[in-house]
Amino acid sequence: MSSPPPEFARRRGVCPLSEVTLPTGDRAMLALKHADIQQIMSDDRRFTRDLSAPDAPRLFHNLLMLEDPTILLNMHGDDHLRLRRILASAFTPRRAEGWRPQISEEIDRLLDEMERDGRPANLMAFAYKLPTRLTCKMLAIPEEDGEQLLTWVSAWLSFAMPREELDKAAADFNDYVVALTRRRRAEPGDALIDHLINARDVDDRLSEDELVSTIRTLIIGGNETIANSISRMVFTLLRERHLWETLQADRSLIPTAIEELLRHNPPGGGATGLMRMATEDVELDSGSGTVRAGQGVFTPLVAAAYDPQAFPDPEQVKFDRPKSPGTLQFGAGRHFCLGIHLARTELELMLTALLDRFPDLALATAPEELPFSEGGYGVTMSELPVVW
Ligand code: HEM
Structure with a gap:
């Protein structure tokens, strides 16, 4: 579930660097x-994430996440920078620190619910609730709408859903966010959504459509990634029990453990990563070859994570790996994950709380029997049954 396709190692x-045929x-x-x-x-400068041109290479047909040119992830140049600047101040390390009490409170609430519901529990379901509830807080969304948000996010990441259903999900999601901004304008407060609405209404720094797409981007960016990271991290720790015990004995290892667990078993699993397109011929510094102007290049993050030149014995989880080279699990360059500090805080607090409250946590199913759902961008763990 975590390793890249064996073909990657052979080709590497x-x-x-070689030309391949994409699924399309x-x-x-x-x-x-x-x-x-x-x-x-x-x-x-020489690679763009904007692949909206009709003749640009497509990784998948029918994948909203890659085809929507209005979301931050797919923007390039000055427009991308402008929107990124508006959001930046809400996602600094200090802001993430400021979220700690609320994140802890949510985690306590979730783990209370898990305890009350009894064993075995599906940890994946609880893992989804944490980022969803935080997203609701940030964007002043009623918590009871959280489940609905998740269905739109999974449509966004699906390449298996029929086109009509995708288009309906996209339209409904957009309408929901438009209605949300309307409601919030009538009753403003002091949440991230108000900061974005002010950037639109007071400072005119983004258009109405950009306001709506930015809110959608935040809902999409912060949910599936966190839920999958929590489940995959816990899965690895419980499958290799000595790692769980190592963290029990020394909590100061948690931040480095998170980076290593994300490298070893990244949230998208198998082969996810995003495509870029060269805007001019680029000869790679390593001597691997040249990407020609107009050519797409697919950069699977899991291939980077399992490159033995960067991470010797990549199949092994080692909490004492050198800091450099970095794992790339949060990207690099201008599209570097906006939510990295918030993500690290959520993961650290969740892991600490699980270690504290459920020291005997164990998998309730044999690891090889765990169900994975395909058809979404990245293979998702659909259930993680645990006992304690
Ligand atoms: C463990 C959790 C997470 C992982 C592994 C992750 C990973 C990534 C990666 C790899 C990218 C860059 C993609 C590329 O350039 O090809 C990215 C971008 C992004 N992430 Fe995250 N992410 C996580 C959590 C979050 C959270 C909590 C948020 C917050 C709401 C968030 C919001 C975003 C946004 C908005 C972008 C687009 C940035 C841009 O294009 O400028 N992410 N993320």
Whole structure:
């Protein structure tokens, strides 16, 4: 579930940058070395994430996350910078620290619910509730709408849903956010959504459509990633019990453990990563080859994470790996994850609370029997049954 396709390792040895056929039949380059993936993701001048041109290569047809040119992730240049600046002040390390009491409170509430519901519990279901409830707080969304938000997020990440259903989900999601901004304008407060509405209404720093798409981006960005990270981290720790015990004995290891667990078993699983397109010919510094202007290049983060030149014995979880090179699990360059500090805080507090409250936590199912759902961008763990 965590390792990249074996084909990646074989290719990396013989042709680390090579042309491949994508699931759509389009052709693009595939980069498999950590150094190359880092260079491509960091070079925002010569590689763009805007793949909205009709002749741009497509990784999948019918994947809203990749085809919507109005979300931050798919924007390029000055427009991307402008929107990113509006959001930046709400996602600093200090702001993430400021969220600690509320995150802890939510986690306590969730774990109370888990305890009350009894064993076995599906930890995945609880893992979803944490980021959803926080998103609701940030954007002044009634908590009871959280489940509905998740169905829209999963439509956004699905490439298996029929087109009509996708289009309906996209339209409903948009209408919901438009109604939300209307309600909030009538009754303003002091949440992140008010900061965004002010940037629109008072400072005119973004258009109405951008306001709506930015709110959608935040809902999409912060849910599936966190829920999957929590479940995958806990799964690895319980499958390799000595790792759980190591953290029980020394909580100061938790921040480094999180980075290593994300590398070893990233939230998207298998082969996720996003495509970029070269705006001019780029010869990679490592000597792996050249990406030609107009060519797409796919950079699977899990390939970087399992490059033995960057991470010796990549299949092993080691909490004492050197800090450099970094894992790239939060990206690199201008699209570097906006929510990284918030994500790290959520993961750290969740892991600490589980270790504190459920020291005997164990998998309730054999690891190889755990169900995974496919058809979404990245393979998702659909259930994580645990006992204590
Ligand atoms: C463990 C959890 C998370 C992981 C592993 C993760 C990973 C990533 C990665 C790899 C990218 C860059 C993609 C690329 O450039 O190709 C990204 C971008 C982004 N992330 Fe996260 N993310 C996480 C949590 C969050 C959270 C909690 C939020 C907050 C709401 C968030 C919001 C975003 C946004 C808005 C972007 C787009 C930034 C841009 O395009 O400028 N993420 N994330």
